[in-house]
Amino acid sequence: xxxxxxxxxxxxxxxxxxxxxxxxxxLEMGRLSFLVSAGNGRxxxxxxxxxxxxxxxxxxxxxxxxxxxxxxxxxxxxxPLHGLHSHPMKGAVAMFIADVLNAVLRESQSDNATFAFxxxxxxxxxxxxxxxxxxxxxxxxxxGRFIGIEPDVSTYQEGAVFDMQEARFRMTPPMHHKYLNAxxxxxxxxxxRITFDNMRFYKFNRNQRNDLLDKILEYYTIHYSSLxxxxxxxxxxxxxx
Numbered sequence: 001x002x003x004x005x006x007x008x009x010x011x012x013x014x015x016x017x018x019x020x021x022x023x024x025x026x027l028e029m030g031r032l033s034f035l036v037s038a039g040n041g042r043x044x045x046x047x048x049x050x051x052x053x054x055x056x057x058x059x060x061x062x063x064x065x066x067x068x069x070x071x072x073x074x075x076x077x078x079x080p081l082h083g084l085h086s087h088p089m090k091g092a093v094a095m096f097i098a099d100v101l102n103a104v105l106r107e108s109q110s111d112n113a114t115f116a117f118x119x120x121x122x123x124x125x126x127x128x129x130x131x132x133x134x135x136x137x138x139x140x141x142x143x144g145r146f147i148g149i150e151p152d153v154s155t156y157q158e159g160a161v162f163d164m165q166e167a168r169f170r171m172t173p174p175m176h177h178k179y180l181n182a183x184x185x186x187x188x189x190x191x192x193r194i195t196f197d198n199m200r201f202y203k204f205n206r207n208q209r210n211d212l213l214d215k216i217l218e219y220y221t222i223h224y225s226s227l228x229x230x231x232x233x234x235x236x237x238x239x240x241x
Contacts (some may be wrong), residue, residue, distance in 0.1 A: 001062070002060050002061065002063075002139055003028060003029070003060070003063050004028070004039075004058065004059075004060055004061075004063050004156070005024075005026045005027070005028050005029065005032075005058065005059055005060070005061050005072075006025075006026060006027040006028065006058050006078065006197075007024040007026045007032075007055075007056070007058065007059065007070050008023065008024060008025045008026075008054060008055070008056055008101075008118050008119070008122065009022065009023075009024055009050075009051045009052065009053060009056075009057065009098070010023040010024055010025060010052055010053065010054075010101050010102040010105070011023045011053065011099070011102045012036075012048070013127070014038065015035065015038070017038070018037065018038055018039065019035050019036065019038050019077060020035045020036055020037075021033055021034070021036075021069065022035075022040040022051050022054060023035045023099060023102055023176075024106050025083060025114075025115065025118065026108060026110065027115040027224050028109060028110055028111065029063065029108060029110055030105070030108045030109040030110045030111065031105050031106060031107060031108045031109075032063075032070060032108065032202055033059070033069055033070065034061070034069065034070050034072050034157040034240060035052070035069045035071055036122060037064040037177045037214040041071075043084060047075065047086075050075055051075075052085055052098060052127075053091075053094045053095050053097070053098035054076075054081070054084065054094045054098055055077070055085075056077070056078045056079045056119060056122060057076060057077050057078055057175070058075070058076050058078050058129075059072040059073065059074055059075040059076070059198050060072065060073050060074050061234055067095070071162055074147050075127055076143070079119075079122075079123055079126075080095075080128045081122065081123075082126070083125075083126040083128075084126040085110065086103075086124060087100070088177075089132060090128075090132065091124065091125075091193075092154055092232070092236060093125075093132070093135055093236065094125070095137050095156070096136060096232040096233060096236045097136060097230045098232075099232045100140065100142075100143075100220070101118075101226065102229045102236065103224055104143075104147050104220070104224045104227070105147070105172070111146070114146040114147075117142070117146055119142070121139055121142070121196065124196050128196075128204075130199030131199045131201075131202075133198065133204070133209065134194070134199040134200070134202050134204065134209070135196075136213065136236065137191065137194065137199070137209065137213065137216065137218060138194045138195065138196055138199045138214055138238060140216050140217075140220070141191055141214075141216065142190065142196075143232065147223075147224075149167060149219070149220070149223045150167070150233070151167050151168070151169075151188060151192065152168040153169075153189055153192045154168040155168045156185070157169065158186070160181055160182065160185055161173050161180060161181055161185050162179055162180040162184070162185040163179050164179055164180065164218070164219045164222050165177045165178050165179075165222060169185060169189070175225075178218075178222055180215060183195060183218055184215060186220050187212065188215070191212070210237050213236070213237075217233075
């Protein structure tokens, strides 16, 4: 059947000489994969630009139950993201965010709140001039609510450690080793207040930012093991001062 879809592009990988596989997260049907043209003509080049990481577009899709790959027609950009796709640093961050989403948004179920969060976060990033260096930290923390791993900050007390398996703070270390010490737990509690509106006020240097990112990704990897290998992460670590 044919289904109108509103999509966020996640990743495109080569399938063969003529086609690529495009992974998206859609408002109507959640996670989907499409077989798209990989030619070198004008139309193929236009589509490649349209399907860059975190692009937001609409299309009419042919969805056949039982198939992993679907087809689409009439793709059209919904929200031009000139700032994101023309800014090298933003482009690198977008690739990293898309890699994360590709790993954690695995279920083919629609979720209006998750899609709305993604569109809001992406369009904000597109026009953002300040705080770009902290965007990925804010995004990862806020994404936790929509994928079921948001830390329970109501359990925080000064001096507590953070149990990464249970996603809560506690006054004594757990029996396992997957926890943050009191200092790092305090930083996490502070980070819980970060938003896209105030993140420009969080002053981290590159080492502090990378250390925070490592801890957030360690936490994510406990719950989503598919995050353990991401080439875009190495690029991200070299950005910003």
